[in-house]
Amino acid sequence: MIKSLVGVFREIVTGERFRQNECGRCRRCKKRWFESEPHVTMVNRYQGYFAICEKCWQELGTFGKRLPYYRMLLDEWNRSGVPCGSSYKKSLMKALAKESCEDYLKKLDKEKEEMVASLFS
Ligand SMILES: [Zn+2]
Numbered sequence: 001m002i003k004s005l006v007g008v009f010r011e012i013v014t015g016e017r018f019r020q021n022e023c024g025r026c027r028r029c030k031k032r033w034f035e036s037e038p039h040v041t042m043v044n045r046y047q048g049y050f051a052i053c054e055k056c057w058q059e060l061g062t063f064g065k066r067l068p069y070y071r072m073l074l075d076e077w078n079r080s081g082v083p084c085g086s087s088y089k090k091s092l093m094k095a096l097a098k099e100s101c102e103d104y105l106k107k108l109d110k111e112k113e114e115m116v117a118s119l120f121s
Contacts, residue, residue: 026053027069043095049073063100070096
């Protein structure tokens with residue numbers, strides 16, 4: 001246990017962890033986080049995670065299209081031994097689904113307003 005913690009610490013300090021996996025960049029367009037704004041999915045009031053950048057989030061548009069990139073994030077957590085149980089992962093997936101639904105409803109609302117506006121223009 002201690003040995004693995006030392007290993008994780010060394011990887012983080014040396015940046016090895018970021019080079020080995022995709023932590024340091026958008027999992028879709030591969031831009032590094034200093035080149036693109038990450039889209040943060042809040043799991044609760046204080047914790048948020050990002051798998052893709054804001055531009056990719058908008059382009060993908062739906063839960064189903066975004067899901068594979070969040071799965072990549074979970075796979076990376078598994079491989080790198082990030083201590084998180086299934087309830088933790090479930091919370092992230094729930095947050096992603098909720099956020100995607102809210103996003104979709106907002107787009108529908110906007111579309112509805114535009115349709116109504118066009119009737120009276
Ligand atoms: Zn991207």
